[in-house]
Amino acid sequence: MRHPHTSLRATRAGAATAAVLLAGTATGPTPAAQAAAAPAQQPAAASSALPGVRFVDIPGDGGTVLKANVFTPAGADGSRAYPVIVLPTSWAMPQIEYVAQAKKLADSGYVVVSYNSRGFWQSGGTIEVAGPPDIADASKVIDWALAHTPADPGKIGMAGVSYGAGISLLAAGHDKRIKAVVALSGWADLIDSIYSGRTQHLQAAAMLSGAGRLTGRPSPELQQTMKDFLGSDLAKEQDMIAWGKKRSPATYLDQINRNGSAIMLGNAWGDTIFPPNQYAEFYEKLTGPKRLELRPGDHATAEATGLLGLPDDVWTNAQRWFDHHLNGTANGIDREQPVQLKPRTTGAYEGYPDWKSVGADRRKIAMGGSRTIRANVDSGANGGVVLLSNALDQFLKLPPVASVPLLPRTHASVWESERYAETQRVRGTAKVHTTLSGTEESGTLVAYLYDVGPLGLGKLVSNAPYTFHGRTPGEPFTVDLELFSTAYDVPAGHRLALVIDTVDPLYIEHSPTGSQLTFSSPESDPSYVSVPLRDK
Numbered sequence: 001m002r003h004p005h006t007s008l009r010a011t012r013a014g015a016a017t018a019a020v021l022l023a024g025t026a027t028g029p030t031p032a033a034q035a036a037a038a039p040a041q042q043p044a045a046a047s048s049a050l051p052g053v054r055f056v057d058i059p060g061d062g063g064t065v066l067k068a069n070v071f072t073p074a075g076a077d078g079s080r081a082y083p084v085i086v087l088p089t090s091w092a093m094p095q096i097e098y099v100a101q102a103k104k105l106a107d108s109g110y111v112v113v114s115y116n117s118r119g120f121w122q123s124g125g126t127i128e129v130a131g132p133p134d135i136a137d138a139s140k141v142i143d144w145a146l147a148h149t150p151a152d153p154g155k156i157g158m159a160g161v162s163y164g165a166g167i168s169l170l171a172a173g174h175d176k177r178i179k180a181v182v183a184l185s186g187w188a189d190l191i192d193s194i195y196s197g198r199t200q201h202l203q204a205a206a207m208l209s210g211a212g213r214l215t216g217r218p219s220p221e222l223q224q225t226m227k228d229f230l231g232s233d234l235a236k237e238q239d240m241i242a243w244g245k246k247r248s249p250a251t252y253l254d255q256i257n258r259n260g261s262a263i264m265l266g267n268a269w270g271d272t273i274f275p276p277n278q279y280a281e282f283y284e285k286l287t288g289p290k291r292l293e294l295r296p297g298d299h300a301t302a303e304a305t306g307l308l309g310l311p312d313d314v315w316t317n318a319q320r321w322f323d324h325h326l327n328g329t330a331n332g333i334d335r336e337q338p339v340q341l342k343p344r345t346t347g348a349y350e351g352y353p354d355w356k357s358v359g360a361d362r363r364k365i366a367m368g369g370s371r372t373i374r375a376n377v378d379s380g381a382n383g384g385v386v387l388l389s390n391a392l393d394q395f396l397k398l399p400p401v402a403s404v405p406l407l408p409r410t411h412a413s414v415w416e417s418e419r420y421a422e423t424q425r426v427r428g429t430a431k432v433h434t435t436l437s438g439t440e441e442s443g444t445l446v447a448y449l450y451d452v453g454p455l456g457l458g459k460l461v462s463n464a465p466y467t468f469h470g471r472t473p474g475e476p477f478t479v480d481l482e483l484f485s486t487a488y489d490v491p492a493g494h495r496l497a498l499v500i501d502t503v504d505p506l507y508i509e510h511s512p513t514g515s516q517l518t519f520s521s522p523e524s525d526p527s528y529v530s531v532p533l534r535d536k
Contacts, residue, residue, distance in 0.1 A: 052074065058115060070112070070148075071102045085156075089115065115137075134170070156178050157182070161307070207387075262288060263290050291338045295342040350427075359532025377501075379412035411501055411502070461490075
């Protein structure tokens with residue numbers, strides 16, 4: 001296999017910079033200082049100078065100290081019990097992450113316990129990436145809350161952003177006491193998130209790895225897994241998949257359904273760390289009370305304003321979810337359409353009865369003829385930069401763009417629809433079906449769907465990578481690829497264009513030097529891109 005070394009070095013440098021920026025949002029001592037400051041076990045509680053909050057040490061799994069803070073409703077005197085919400089912190093974030101939302105919840109009558117996930121900042125242990133110790137930690141924190149706060153054992157909820165979301169979902173499959181979960185910008189399938197299409201999501205993995213090293217203590221298992229992952233060691237592929245499966249809520253779906261937690265999932269269309277497809281698929285398989293919210297943005301950008309204490313509909317709906325499912329409040333959230341989508345191009349939410357109804361209508365764009373492209377060169381079509389590009393789309397309506405007529409056809413194949421007479425509402429998951437042959441046994445392609453205006457400027461609607469290994473050179477095989485789900489309105493007078501090339505800074509390339517890919521459309525099995533479109 002061959003990696004474009006110059007591009008790879010630049011991408012890793014950019015990912016490292018992003019990691020520094022991410023870590024810079026938190027405050028606290030260096031990991032070395034944390035290790036010195038975190039003894040094996042501390043007293044159960046310590047006082048705080050901040051009104052309404054206690055900073056405490058909670059013994060986690062194996063006695064590992066978890067740094068935490070506790071918010072209690074004003075006037076709580078032990079004469080009554082309150083619903084409790086447990087908040088594990090996000091990757092690389094300190095225990096103060098949820099202070100603004102924890103105070104709001106406490107003011108509304110909740111006990112809130114937020115703790116720093118093991119291995120990060122001043123909590124003890126090493127980073128286990130939502131492994132068994134992290135799942136056990138969640139139950140230990142619940143035990144502590146029931147013993148040391150006026151928490152109601154029959155009204156326990158968990159919530160979190162990103163890493164905290166994953167831990168909350170996993171805990172719901174292992175602890176029957178958890179009655180409600182709000183999982184924001186998380187994952188259901190870890191491998192499908194950062195290894196979709198059998199392609200390493202380079203910038204996402206490098207950013208997470210860098211942020212972990214800056215703010216915590218990666219376990220030896222994590223260090224070896226990341227080395228194998230970024231090094232494209234195919235001999236370790238099955239080990240990596242097994243490692244990810246153990247850390248995926250989808251693995252424990254039956255247990256989650258048996259336990260019956262009410263689960264609310266929230267994610268962004270452009271999440272470059274945990275794309276929305278895997279969340280939507282997981283949502284469809286849940287059998288208990290459930291809700292799915294998808295909005296514009298990138299990883300955790302939709303929740304960020306709420307973490308700063310500003311108005312935020314994500315957190316408003318999170319509290320409504322807990323109010324109804326823990327307190328029995330008749331606030332109407334159970335009567336709303338359970339799938340709530342906010343398109344990237346409009347400000348209004350759309351409600352659907354389930355995920356399969358979102359993309360029920362499909363139209364095909366033919367991928368006729370035979371096209372051959374050369375690998376190893378970025379054509380100019382790409383998915384942008386992790387965290388940055390889709391945040392710009394969210395706040396400024398500036399998605400990644402490319403001049404489709406100027407894309408070099410030697411390195412990019414292009415298929416276009418007719419010019420649409422009316423606005424086309426893309427809703428759901430576009431799918432590519434084609435026949436592919438390569439000159440080498442391995443290769444990578446990246447498919448992009450663009451909204452192309454009259455001047456040929458294409459705005460990125462969606463994308464996804466695909467990698468193959470062990471194929472016989474020159475022998476055609478079928479490729480079925482799902483692009484990342486989205487909600488986007490294509491204006492009247494515009495076209496949709498499918499572009500395929502072989503290099504994108506977001507992903508690791510597996511095309512050997514000088515290799516070529518040929519896309520064909522046999523009469524017996526025509527190639528096409530199927531686009532989910534809804535009528536007005």
